[in-house]
Structure formats: structure tokens, C-alpha cells
Amino acid sequence: MNVVAFTSRKGGSGKSTLAAHLSVYADTPDVPALLIDTDPQGSLAFWHELRQAETPVLVQCEARELEDVIAAAKRDGVQWVFIDTPPHNTQDIAAAMRVADLAVIPLRPAVFDIAAVAKTLEMSRALNKPELPVINSAPPKRGTFEIGVVTEARQALSDLEVTPWQGQITQRAGFAHALASGQAVHEFEPESPAAKEVQELWQAVRRAVEKGNKK
Numbered sequence: 001m002n003v004v005a006f007t008s009r010k011g012g013s014g015k016s017t018l019a020a021h022l023s024v025y026a027d028t029p030d031v032p033a034l035l036i037d038t039d040p041q042g043s044l045a046f047w048h049e050l051r052q053a054e055t056p057v058l059v060q061c062e063a064r065e066l067e068d069v070i071a072a073a074k075r076d077g078v079q080w081v082f083i084d085t086p087p088h089n090t091q092d093i094a095a096a097m098r099v100a101d102l103a104v105i106p107l108r109p110a111v112f113d114i115a116a117v118a119k120t121l122e123m124s125r126a127l128n129k130p131e132l133p134v135i136n137s138a139p140p141k142r143g144t145f146e147i148g149v150v151t152e153a154r155q156a157l158s159d160l161e162v163t164p165w166q167g168q169i170t171q172r173a174g175f176a177h178a179l180a181s182g183q184a185v186h187e188f189e190p191e192s193p194a195a196k197e198v199q200e201l202w203q204a205v206r207r208a209v210e211k212g213n214k215k
Contacts, residue, residue, distance in 0.1 A: 001070070001073070001074045001078060001079060001080075001081060002079060002080050002081070002101055002102075002209045002213075003070060003081040003083065003099055003100045003101050003102075004019075004022070004080070004081070004082050004083070004100060004101065004102050004103075004104055004205060004209065005083040005085060005093075005096040005097055005099075005100035005102070005103050005104070006018055006019045006082065006083065006084050006085060006104050006105075006106065007085050007093050007096060007097060007103050007104070007105055007120055007123075007124070008085075008087060008105055008106055008107065008113075008116055008117070008120055009087060009088060009090075009093070009116040009119045009120050010087055010107075010112060010113055010116035011087040011088070012087075012108075013087070013105075013106040013107055013108060013113060013116070013136060014106040014108075014134075014136035014137060014169070015039075015084055015085065015087075015104075015106055016039070016043035016044050016047070016084050017106075017136075017175060017179065018104065018106055018134065018136065018169070018201070019035060019044060019082045019083075019084045020035070020044060020047050020179060020184060021175075021178075021184045021185055021186075021198045022082060022198065022201065022202050022205060023035045023056040023080070023082045023184075024056060024183075024184035024186070024187065025184070025186070025198070025199070025202040026056070026079075026080035026082070026202070027055050027056040027080075029055075031077060031078065031079050032055035032056055032057050032078070033055070033056040033057070033078070033079070033080040033081070033082065034056060034057050034058075034059065034073050034078045034080070034081045034082070035048065035056050035057065035058040035059070035081075035082050035084070036058075036059050036060075036061060036066065036069060036070075036081060036082070036083045036084065037058060037059070037060045037061075037084050038060075038061060038062060038063045038066070038083060038084060038085055038086065038092055038095075038096065039084050039085060039086040040086060041086070042060065043084070044058060044084050045058060045060050047179055047182060048182075049182075050179075050180070050181065050182030051182035051183070052182060053182075056082075057078075062092075063085070063089075063091065063092035063095035063096060064095065066083065066095055066096060066099050067099060070099050083096045083099075083100065090123070093120070093123060094123055094127065097123060097124055097127050097129050098127060098129075100129060101130070101209050101212055101213060102129070102130050102131070102132060102205065102208050102209050102212055103120070103124045103129050103130070103131045103132070104131075104132050104134055104205065105117055105120050105121070105124075105131055105132065105133045105134065106133075106134045106136040106169075107133060107134070107135060107136060107153070108135075108136060108137045108138075109135055109138055109139075109147075109149040109150045109152070109153035110149070110153075113153075114153060114156045114157070117133055117157065117160065117162075118160055121160060121162060130208060130211070130212040131162060132164070132165055132204065132205065132208045133157055133162055133163075133164040133165065134164065134165045134169065134201065135150060135153055135154070135164060135165070135168045135169070136168075136169045137169065137170075137171040138150050138168040138169065138170050138171060139170070139171065140170050140171075141168075141170070146168070150168060165201060165204050166204075167197060167200050167201060167204070168197070169197050169198070169201065170193070170194070170197060172192075172193070172194045174188065174189050174192050174194040174195075175194055178194075184198070185198055186198060186199065
């Protein structure tokens with residue numbers, strides 16, 4: 001089983017959005033992926049209610065119940081689990097990290113998000129958990145060149161001695177439209193740039209989990 005926790009000390013970073021899109025990539029007819037929503041806001045649960053497909057399976061629980069939920073999923077043969085966490089709640093974020101193989105840390109390329117990443121990194125490192133910062137809601141590139149704020153965000157992350165995902169999730173209307181229809185973006189717009197970005201992120205997440213499992 002592979003467990004990915006989406007963590008950030010800041011609200012609005014994109015945890016629920018990335019968890020929803022990636023869970024659909026991981027989902028298969030024979031082995032459904034599992035989404036766990038520990039955020040009291042219930043954004044993932046709301047998206048799941050809009051979704052016509054029954055999978056990925058979603059469970060709402062409190063962070064203290066994570067070990068039991070994941071143990072049950074493992075007995076059922078689930079291969080991929082994605083945990084959405086609330087912002088600000090240090091104990092809940094730590095609980096998700098403890099059971100995870102990888103902490104995905106979304107951030108917008110802005111000073112407050114980067115400050116929140118520093119705090120989240122302190123937690124992941126204290127728990128000896130691999131982390132993957134993901135620049136989210138970024139301005140579109142100019143051709144193949146990143147906008148200055150994205151480059152500056154990468155440098156700030158480098159100063160924190162962490163390597164972010166080399167790609168970016170660009171701010172695009174397709175992401176919001178897909179979620180509003182209960183879909184992932186590659187279901188809503190299969191050939192879109194947004195779908196391509198999520199596919200590339202999914203590949204990066206798989207590589208990061210595999211690398212962590214080999215250690």
C-alpha cells in the first residue's frame with residue numbers, strides 16, 4: 001500500500017484539489033483508490049457527492065482514526081491512499097504524516113505560502129518522512145519560461161534545502177470546472193494543458209513514493 005498525505009500549515013494551498021485529481025489517476029476498476037478526508041471543511045467529501053462514479057472510495061474520519069482506517073484498507077487490498085488534512089492543526093497534520101509514505105506540500109508562489117512550507121518541513125523532517133513540495137496555482141509560463149515569482153519560489157525552497165517538483169500546476173479554469181462537475185481534470189478535458197500537468201505530477205508522486213520505499 002502507498003499512502004500520500006497532502007499537508008500544509010496554510011489554507012488555500014490546493015491540498016484538496018490535488019488529492020482529488022491524483023486519486024482518480026490512481027483509481028482502477030479492480031483496485032479502487034481511497035480518499036480520506038480529515039479536514040472538517042469537507043471539501044473532498046463535497047466533491048465526492050457531486051461525482052457520478054462510485055470510485056475512488058472516500059472516507060471521512062478524524063486524524064486519530066487514521067491508523068485504523070488505513071489498516072482496514074490494507075486488508076481490503078487498497079494500493080493507493082490519499083489523505084487530505086486541515087490547515088493550522090499541527091496534531092492532525094502530524095498524524096497524517098506518521099502513516100504516510102510521502103508528504104505532498106502544495107504551495108502558491110507567494111511569501112506566506114513559503115513561510116508555511118518551512119513549518120511543514122520541520123514536521124516532516126522530525127518524523128523522517130519524504131516530502132515533495134508542489135508549486136500550485138502558478139501564473140502561466142511565457143513559452144517555456146517560468147514567471148519570476150515561480151523562479152523566486154524555487155530559490156526560496158532551495159534555501160530551505162528541499163527540492164520541489166520540477167513542474168508546476170498552473171492556475172486554470174479547467175481545474176475548477178472539473179471539480180464542480182465531480183470529475184478530475186483529465187476526465188473533464190482529457191487533452192488540456194491542465195490534464196497534462198496533473199499527469200506529470202502523478203508520475204512524479206509515484207517516483208517519489210517508490211524512491212522512499214527503497215530506503
